[in-house]
Every structure is written in structure tokens, then in C-alpha cells.
Amino acid sequence: MDDRIRIGISACLAGQPVRYDGSAAKAEHLTGTLxxxxxxxxVCPEVGCGMGVPREAVRLVGTPENPRLVGNRTGRDWTATMRDWAGPALDELEKQRLCGFIFKAKSPSSGLSRVKVYAEDGGQPVSYAGVGLFASLVTERFPLLPVEDDGRLHDVGLRANFIERIFVEHRWHQLADQGLTMKALIDFHTRHKMLVRAHDVAGYRELGKLVADGKHLGLDALARQYHERLAKALALKPTVRKNVDVLMHAMGYFKKQLSPDEKQECLEIIDNYRNELVPLIVPVTLLNHYVRKYDDAYLRGQYYLNPHPLDLKLRNHA
Structure with missing residues (x-):
């Protein structure tokens, strides 16, 4: 990549001691190699809106559809205060041109899902389907932004999918910065075809049709619709079946060059991956070898074969 990728993160996950008790919750699995x-x-929305450190813990009260942010002990309602603070804060995030956001799991301000919501009279939670107040404002303002929480990102597959998405979003920003043209958009689409196909076959087809019909839409409308459909496609996790489909498709580009032994070896390794005997990095490494050996320009440009730096090891367990 030409430059580093900027993403938002709950401040406690970055190691800042901003939690209600003055502690941090540094997420080493996210802030290490990454x-x-x-x-x-x-960003800590609770500190940002004036709660201070240390502070009274807060929780969501009411319903999952319309929760309020309330102090556990005093019952002070922070909802309006946080909403007022969030307006300028979201404007600042827009200026940062983030490529993703990692939230603190289950936080009443920053949790993306599974946040406890309490009844007005306290007691036991009435729902575990709440969304943190600030997290809901971020996702409403930036609906295409790749987002996850630190809890879900312990899952290797979810982490790989999220990181893949932020790298694609970064390349989309670069496309815009370099000056969007029809030629540049077609090149972007071409290089991401196999990657998208591994996530969403229907999305892969729809994006192809969208680009083919693009001259009738106008460049701005095309770019907007393309980005929306791309984000939707990449939000779906790749599966073994979809990856096998892409691997076989890639192998087809070498049908005239591969010797019988090479073809058999490739089929066996893909089948081993299909049966979950080897991780995805194994067939991908073999295909990259054939790309270099036979100098296939189309595959050399496919981000599917090199979606992110190898030292992240995101395909070593998939």
C-alpha cells in the first residue's frame, strides 16, 4: 500500500486508560502486527461528551429501538449530551476519511450488538439486542464503513473478512484521490473480480452488470451505486465452497500451460482445501507460483491472490 490505512477505534482498545474505572482494555490481537x-x-464517546475518568458506569435503558444512556447509580440521562457532542465528532470522523472502525464489544456507548438494555425500573435486562448509542450514530452516518467489535474479531474468519474489507475501502479512497474516471473504475473492478466472487457470487454478477451499463448512469451515480453494492458484497464472509469456486476458476487460466503433473497437483491441493486438510494459503501460494512461472497478467493483477500483507497470516487458518 502507498500509505497507512486510517481506522477508528474505541480509545480503550488502543490502550488509553479511559474506561469508567480508569482502566484500559488494549486489544493486542488488533493492535499488534496490524x-x-x-x-x-x-475515540471515547463517554469521555468526549464530558463524563470524565473515573466516572459512574452507564447503561442503556428503555427499548433496543429507542434506548437512553443512563447512569447506573444516579440515573442521570446522558442521551442528549452524547448526541449533541456526536454531531461535531462525526463531522471530524468524516474529515479523517476512515476505512473502518473497531468498537468496544457490549459497551452501552460503543457496542455494535448484544448490548444489555434495562427496564426503566432497573433490575434484570429486558433485552440483549441493544446497540451502543455512539455506535448507532456512527453506522447511521457512515452506512458503508466496515465496522466490527473487538469481541467478534477474536474469530479468525471474521478478523480476516474485516481486514480484507478495510484494505478494499482504502483502495477505493485511493481511486477517488487519483481522480475517478470510467477507465480507472473498470480497472478497479477488474482487479477485484475474484475477491468479490469469493464473498458474494450474486454481488459479483451485479457489479459486472453495473459497470457494463455504467455509461448510461453517469460517473457519479455509477460510483455511488458501485460502492454501495461492493460494500454489501464484501460484508458477506467467504466460504470454503466459494473459495474453491474461485480457485478452480483461476486454475482455468493455466489450462494450456500446466503439465499433467502440475494440473494433478493443483487439483489435489484444492481438494485438500475443500476437505479442510490445508488452509487457504496453500492453494493460493501454488497459484501465485504459476502466475510467476507462466506470467499471466490478468491473475497477476487480481487482489484475491494478494489481498493483504502475508505477515498478517489471515489465510493461514482459513
Missing amino acids: AKYLDFHP
Whole structure:
């Protein structure tokens, strides 16, 4: 990548001691190797809106559809205060041109899902389907932004999918910065075809049709619709079946060059991946070898074969 990728992150996950009790919750599984490639923009909405450190813990009260942010002990309602603070804060996030956001799981301000919501009279939670107040404002303002929470990102597959998405979003920003043209958009689409296909076959077809019909839409409308459909497609996780489909498709580009032994070896390794005997990195490495050996220009440009730096090891367990 030409420059580091900027993403938002709950400040406590970045190691800042901003939790209600003055502690941090540094997410080493996110801020370790990834720090070589990402610039983290830390945000603590509770401190930002004036709660201070240490502070009274807060929780969501009411219903999952319309919760209020309320102090556990005093019952002070922070909802309007946080909403007022969030307006300028979201404007600042827009200026940062983030490529993703990692939230603190289950936080009443920053949790993306599974946040406890309490009844007005306290007691036991009435729902575990709440969304943190600030997180809901971020996703409403930036609906195409790749977002996850630190809890879900312990899952290797979810982490790989999220990181793949932020790298694609970064390349989309670069496309816009370099000056969007029809030629540049077609090149972007061409290089991401196999990657998208591994996530969403229907999305892969729809994006192809969208680009083919693009001259009738106008460049601005095309770019907007393309980005929306791309984000929707990449939000779906790749599966073994979809990856096998892409691997077989890629192998087809070498049908005239591969010797019988090479073809058999490739089929066996793809089948081993299909049966979950080897991780995805194994057939991908073999295909990259054939790309270099036979100098296939189309596959050489496919981000599917090199979606992110190898030292992240995101395909070593898939």
C-alpha cells in the first residue's frame, strides 16, 4: 500500500486508560502486527461528551429501538449530551476519511450488538439486542464503513473478512484521490473480480452488470451505486465452497500451460482445501507460483491472490 490505512477505534482498545474505572482494555490481537499497516484514530464517546475518568458506569435503558444512556447509580440521562457532542465528532470522523472502525464489544456507548438494555425500573435486562448509542450514530452516518467489535474479531474468519474489507475501502479512497474516471473504475473492478466472487457470487454478477451499463448512469451515480453494492458484497464472509469456486476458476487460466503433473497437483491441493486438510494459503501460494512461472497478467493483477500483507497470516487458518 502507498500509505497507512486510517481506522477508528474505541480509545480503550488502543490502550488509553479511559474506561469508567480508569482502566484500559488494549486489544493486542488488533493492535499488534496490524499496527504496521494501520493508523488508529482513538475515540471515547463517554469521555468526549464530558463524563470524565473515573466516572459512574452507564447503561442503556428503555427499548433496543429507542434506548437512553443512563447512569447506573444516579440515573442521570446522558442521551442528549452524547448526541449533541456526536454531531461535531462525526463531522471530524468524516474529515479523517476512515476505512473502518473497531468498537468496544457490549459497551452501552460503543457496542455494535448484544448490548444489555434495562427496564426503566432497573433490575434484570429486558433485552440483549441493544446497540451502543455512539455506535448507532456512527453506522447511521457512515452506512458503508466496515465496522466490527473487538469481541467478534477474536474469530479468525471474521478478523480476516474485516481486514480484507478495510484494505478494499482504502483502495477505493485511493481511486477517488487519483481522480475517478470510467477507465480507472473498470480497472478497479477488474482487479477485484475474484475477491468479490469469493464473498458474494450474486454481488459479483451485479457489479459486472453495473459497470457494463455504467455509461448510461453517469460517473457519479455509477460510483455511488458501485460502492454501495461492493460494500454489501464484501460484508458477506467467504466460504470454503466459494473459495474453491474461485480457485478452480483461476486454475482455468493455466489450462494450456500446466503439465499433467502440475494440473494433478493443483487439483489435489484444492481438494485438500475443500476437505479442510490445508488452509487457504496453500492453494493460493501454488497459484501465485504459476502466475510467476507462466506470467499471466490478468491473475497477476487480481487482489484475491494478494489481498493483504502475508505477515498478517489471515489465510493461514482459513
